[in-house]
Amino acid sequence: MTVEEGTIEGIGERYQAHLRQVEERRNRLNQELKTSLTGISKIVLEIGCGHGHWLTDFAAAHEDRFCMGIDLIGNRIERAKRKVGRAGLKNALFLKAEATELLEQLPRGVGIQSVFVLFPDPWPKKRHWKNRIMNPDFLDRLSDRCVKGAKLHFRTDHTEYFEWASKVAASAEKWKRASDASWPFERETVFQSKADSFQSLILEKQ
Ligand SMILES: C[S@@+](CC[C@H](N)C(=O)[O-])C[C@H]1O[C@@H](n2cnc3c(N)ncnc32)[C@H](O)[C@@H]1O
Known part of the structure; x- marks a missing residue:
């Protein structure tokens, strides 16, 4: 039947x-x-890497670090993989994955040394705020997979999201704002190139 x-x-x-x-x-x-990740104990993670422009350039400039970029959209990841292939980089990996699932599945022996969240979806409507990646639960889970002193770099052109993220960060027990830290690597992302202005926030894992 x-x-x-x-x-x-x-x-x-x-x-x-x-x-x-x-x-x-x-x-x-x-x-x-x-x-x-066989043989890898630390990674630099970019969440929502899009077509991978930023992380490919970061990996080329930091050959001593292993860089992983994830995005939900498969064809963006395919383009990112082609870019890494053309650049002949051995220290960059792109995966189609959702951020929370990635944190759950990351092998236990691998720690995140640095995280980049560049121009994430701002979810402007109040009823969608729960979808914002910079939320208390996510910061908590992220912290559990980061090494001590790891830095989280957040950048957005959405003023209201920046204020929201700053408030979430201020009440996160496991992260502290690293007000003195400078942005470690400047390269325009696709969304940055379209933005009139943007703001950045750097947090350090306690
Ligand atoms: C606004 S785009 C920014 C892309 C790129 N960072 C840039 O600045 O050009 C946000 C990206 O994050 C991805 N994304 C959104 N939520 C995600 C999640 N939970 N896990 C992984 N990627 C995510 C989207 O698929 C999209 O490609």
């Missing part, structure tokens, strides 16, 4: 299928990370 769409049974089946997909995606990410 087939289960009709819209029945309780149908919803139950679709939900089960969704859970199986999530599980498969997590297992794939876990395997990919284990394989790619």
Whole structure:
């Protein structure tokens, strides 16, 4: 007997299928990370790397660091991978992954030494604020995977998001604003090149 769409049974089946997909995606990410990070104990992470312009240039300028860029959008990651291939870089890896899932699946022996969140989606409507990446729960989870003294670099052209992120940061127990720190590497991202102005925030893990 087939289960009709819209029945309780149908919803139950679709939900089960969704859970199986999530599980498969997590297992794939876990395997990919284990394989790619063999022998690596520290990484620089860019969350929402888009087409990878910024991180590719960062990796080329810092050959002693292993750099990982993640983004939700597959074709952006494919372009980023081609860029790294053309540059012949061995210290940069791009993965299609969601930030929270990445933190969960990152092998335990790997610590994040530096994080970049550049021009993240600002989610301007109040009902969407819960989607903003700079939220208390995410900062907490991120801190758990960062080495002591790790720095989180956040940059946005959205004034209201900047103020929100500053407030979230001020009440985060595991992060402190690094007011004296300077921005470590300047390269325009795609979104930066379109912005009239922007603000930056640097936090240090306690
Ligand atoms: C506004 S774009 C900025 C891209 C790039 N950083 C730049 O400045 O040009 C934000 C990017 O973050 C990605 N993104 C949003 N939420 C994410 C998440 N939870 N995990 C990973 N990537 C995410 C989006 O797919 C998008 O490519």
